[in-house]
Amino acid sequence: MGNTVAARLKTLLGEIPPGERLVAVSKFHPAEAILEAYAAGQRLFGESRVQELLEKMPALPADIDWHFIGHLQTNKVRQIVGKVALIESVDSERLLRKIDEESRKVAVTTDVLLQLHVAEEETKFGFSPDELNVFVKSDCLKDCPNVRVRGLMAMATNTDEEKRVRADFRRAAAVFSEIKSEMGPFLPHFDILSMGMSGDWPLAVEEGANLIRVGSAIFGNRNY
Numbered sequence: 001m002g003n004t005v006a007a008r009l010k011t012l013l014g015e016i017p018p019g020e021r022l023v024a025v026s027k028f029h030p031a032e033a034i035l036e037a038y039a040a041g042q043r044l045f046g047e048s049r050v051q052e053l054l055e056k057m058p059a060l061p062a063d064i065d066w067h068f069i070g071h072l073q074t075n076k077v078r079q080i081v082g083k084v085a086l087i088e089s090v091d092s093e094r095l096l097r098k099i100d101e102e103s104r105k106v107a108v109t110t111d112v113l114l115q116l117h118v119a120e121e122e123t124k125f126g127f128s129p130d131e132l133n134v135f136v137k138s139d140c141l142k143d144c145p146n147v148r149v150r151g152l153m154a155m156a157t158n159t160d161e162e163k164r165v166r167a168d169f170r171r172a173a174a175v176f177s178e179i180k181s182e183m184g185p186f187l188p189h190f191d192i193l194s195m196g197m198s199g200d201w202p203l204a205v206e207e208g209a210n211l212i213r214v215g216s217a218i219f220g221n222r223n224y
């Protein structure tokens, strides 16, 4: 692994199979680091905090696509609607309805992913597979024409145990395929499966991810 952002990005891009899209997760890293990745060709970045995203955006090129990937509070939705290309972390009906409401006010359609909880940890946000299956068939999506559900985002259990991680990704991919085949006509844009981070993206790709979210392998360790 090289020791500059550009070198690490280049290495990573060389390893990712064609057809995969990469979100460079820049949370906790300064605008200069983002510009380094931008200069190396990266245009898709991910942030997990509203305040941090809004502080960085004005200093950076307008042709960056931002993905919001963190837990989003309903009272902050208004601040990012119309500014981000995709909200990857929709974890409740209430949040989806709020995104729809704020999108309607400014006459935009907002692309979102529904966050699926498959990991062992209790602390991670998201719908369980059962909750999600019920939710996508509920009236909520029909009630929310200013939101376009583009697919699912999932995280695996935080462990070195490859079998566990792979099982989590496989489960998420199965839920994704099931929804796609059952709900296809009602969710015509349901085509994104976002999973895999620095430590586990190769497994996620093997299990069917088409969008990966990689931070520390590009930008180095974060200083929390």
Ligand SMILES: *Cc1c(COP(=O)(O)O)cnc(C)c1O
Residues within 6 Å of the ligand: 025, 027, 048, 069, 070, 196, 197, 198, 199, 213, 214, 215, 216, 217
């Ligand atoms: C921070 C974060 C990532 C990136 O994690 P790394 O281990 O640094 O690659 C991916 N997805 C989400 C939701 C995150 O919060």
